[in-house]
Amino acid sequence: MSDSKLQQEQREQEQALSKVRDRIDEIDREIHRLLNERARCAQTVAEIKTKGGTEAAVFYRPEREAQVLRKVMSRNEGPLPDQEVARLFREVMSVCLALEQPLDVVFLGPEANFTQQAALKHFGHSVRCNALGSLESVFRDVEAGHADFGVVPIENAEDGVVNHALDLFSRFNLNICGEVELRTHQHLLMAQPSEIDRLDVIYAHPFAINQCRHWIEARCADVKCVEVESNAEAARLAAESSTAAAIGGDISADLFNLEVAQANIEDQPDSLTRYLVVGRQAVSASGQDKTSILLMAHDRPGALYELLEPFRKRNISLTRVESRAAPQSAWDMLFYVDFEGHEESAGVAELLKELESGSVELKRLGSYPKAVL
Structure with a gap:
């Protein structure tokens, strides 16, 4: 040419x-x-x-x-x-x-963990997020009006329901206002990914190391792993050296200006964690909703069947049923139940009325939109 x-x-x-x-x-x-x-x-x-x-x-x-x-x-x-x-x-x-009106949202810390990532996924990055040291602090701050909403983990694919959260729902008068589903991907984060061949140390929370152990042993067996107290501390240390890395999620990369050197290094890439948004307000129907309740009953043969029969009669789909011993209660068993529908709908309203008239104690935790994102 x-x-x-x-x-x-x-x-x-x-x-x-x-x-x-x-x-x-x-x-x-x-x-x-x-x-x-x-x-x-x-x-x-x-x-x-x-x-x-x-x-x-x-x-x-x-x-x-x-x-x-x-x-x-x-x-x-x-x-x-x-x-x-x-x-x-x-x-x-x-x-x-x-x-x-800027929203104040509290979450179970520390900073840069997956609960904060879930909060930002649900509310967007223009909310004011604050990490608290315990689930009880999250519930207390929201109930007292120090924060508008709280975000707490409720279940994951590996460990099931977070039982302490269920206990707190029985103690505090808060409504569930939303849910967040988050795939907990772990990444190898570096300030300069081009230096990955010179990598000499990986900082990570012990839980993150356990989640990525197979990848570490296969790809970085000769690299020193240093356990730290939080994802945020791991990311901060990695940001200080071109030959250091951290294990963390997307939020760690965002907060500490790190880049993803290797994505999705967790051993179980399909791990899904569900979070609940708690607040003081009731939520109207959105058209695609869930309702959550706590049922307290005596432990006797057939108790669970009697609790679930009203759902079957009305063809209401259950999405989660979890039971445990009721702490500090005159009742023996505590049942946490998620099901499809909003308490304002006729069928769900009839269901709740029947349950309340039975031989159980019912606490309504709220109706809320199904997770969209």
Whole structure:
């Protein structure tokens, strides 16, 4: 090919690229304009809600946000995947809500753990997140009004239900306002991934090391592993050296400006953890909801069958049943039950009424939207 012909093709390519880039700039300006218009609408919503000086205005509506995200996914035509588009809108809603009323969210710490990652997945990155040292502190802060919402782990694929959380639900008067499902991927994080061949130390929480033991033994058998107290400490130490790494999730990389040198190094990549969002407000129906309850009963033959029979009669699908001894109670057994439907619906309302009239003690934990993301 002659130089003149090559130059002509390069000019034509540059002209074509220039047209596409100009169009991208136009689209970006329109997106920017619409984002600001949406933000101004959010401010107007806040003004309407606070008109008259009422302190009872509810700014965060879990059912409304779930409905918006479902609509986003249902109308998406690609090429962006449904989940990615929904995540973009989640962040837009988060920053707009912060203009109305910033949310304070507490979670079971320490910082940079998967519970914080679940909180940000659910609320977006414009909330104010604070780590607390115990599940009880999370429940107490929310009940006392020091925080708007709390995020707590409730179950994972390996260990089942977090029993201490069930005990706290029986003690505190809070509602479940939402759920988050999170795949707990562990990554090898480095400040300079290009230096991975010179890696000489891996910092990690003992739990993370156990989750990734097979990968470590196969790929980094000669690298020193140092146990630390938290994912945040591991990431902080890795950020200080080009030949050090940390094991942690996406949030550790984000908070400490690390890059993923090796992704998904956990031994069980399909591990799924479920988190609950607790708050003081009741949540209206979103159209695709769950309800959670605690049932306290005496331990006797047939007790569980009697508890579950009302669900069968109404063809209500159970999504989780967990039992354990009831702590510090006149009752013998504590049953945690998740099922499909909202307590405002006729069938669920009848179910709860029947359960309350039986030989059990029932505590309603709340109805809330099914996890969208």
